[in-house]
Amino acid sequence: MSIAAHSWYMMIRHLRALGRQPWWIAITLTQPIIWLVLFGSVFKSAANIPGFGDDSYVDFFAPGVVIMTAFFSAGWGGMTMIEDMDRGVIDRFLATPVRLGALITGRTMQGAVVIAIQSAIIVGLALLLGAGFSNGPLGVVGMILVASLLGTSVAALSNGLALVVRREETLIATINVLLFPLTFVSTAFMPEDLLPGWVQTVADVNPLNWAVEAARISASGDDWGTLAVYTGALLALALACAAFATRAFRSYRASL
């Protein structure tokens, strides 16, 4: 039995569970709405600062919001893994022919689908607020793909951590400590030229920043070479995170 089929069944399971909690989906969207509306107006005049490339702040900020939302949405992906461990669901599957990788891939695939939907909603909202994406619909699709790609890495990382720490409280704390600082050492809020030097240096090795830059280029830029480099780096990261999660799963099984 192929891992693809098993991953598909698992993805359906997780999507269905999520679809039954419409409130959860609404809540995950409040954060980006606050970002867009509040930061959008607070920093409106930031666009007038010399060195700020784009015409309007919302144009500049929208890709950042899409990426940050994907980042956090995927960050909580490991919570359902812990729930499944606590409820004996993982142990039940481990005694069946299910492919180990599918128990992780199914979750990351579900995460990617959720991110695509959330991103589309954010784009719609940004358009309402007057944002423009100069590369048109194709550019927006590219931006959403970048968001899903980053989400895949983060979801795999979150699932791997869940298998290591095995407690919800610890996972929440770990994810917060890991993810939160990364949002500020990036160009999500301000263009690189306006950031302090040390932040620029850190941002260069910050995967969130790779994704924000890549999303921005896809939506309204033309530096395709840079886009290719960042996308490649994100792909490599996704593979590394998947390898980590699979290893974490093996050691979880060995500890039974």
Next chain:
Amino acid sequence: MQSAIEAQGLVKTYPGDVRALDGLSFEVPEGTVFGLLGPNGAGKSTTVKILTTLAQPDEGAATVAGLDVLANPGRVRRAIGVVAQRSGVDREATGRENLRLQGQVHGMRGRELEQKIDMLLERFRLSDAADRIVRGYSGGMERRLDVALGLVHTPQVLFLDEPTTGLDPEVRTEMWHEIEELAGEQGVTVLLTTHYMEEADRLAARLAIVDRGRIVAEGSPDELKRELRGDAVHVELGESVNGRAVEALGRLELVSDVSVEGRAVHARADDGARAVPSVLQALEAHGIAVASVTVARPSLEDVYLRYAGRTFGEAEAEEKETKR
């Protein structure tokens, strides 16, 4: 007859030097219900984990459905159904969705799968609740779904790890009916673990008594009880006197195997009724007050006491103590 399960010298030590299994061996003939009876912490669940490929033994070997669990875990998983001690159902999905996913990971598809699901729902009286979220099921319904999940792919060997623990007495009796029906079916071998004497007595054709990671006795419930010969005499004393009671009864010819546990004295007698007067006399002569006397045909409880050297209740209390 071929063995459905064969465990040889299983040893498993957990971190902190906890020796869960200490050379455990047993064999289960095909098509029977075999019980592993023992107090909590005796090593039953660890045995099931090893036989179902979830855990690996430090030493020893095992085959299930003729397949080596260490060399061939993938093929073993295809051949077995597992109902773990803790429920493993997805509580956010419906009963039908749970069964469907379980069938799918076993490679089942389409009509064959849907028909099997309907059959199992019917059989475990879940048809009406099939499309409801499991979160709203009662404890008994959830447990029946657990068993149904273990049967979707028609396994050769079914593992039932403490299937009725935590269920209401009424629901437990219902569950026993279900398991008895399973036993009547051709071909399927059932390994049942339990710490309920009554459950093992009623359901298992053969059973092995597990204590401290080893098998201490094996046979059919009746064989095990018959081996004890005679009756069990239980005396409840007015106060705890320890050694003096053994001293008082040790010299009597009519009773044997005298043991004391707090205020309770256990002894065996070929003819319990005839032994009682002299037991009472002997205790009185030593100035020991008696609160009550009972004579009983041997139970699995007595079998356990005989082979493990302590009562079941004591063993469970000890286990709780070491866990602390």
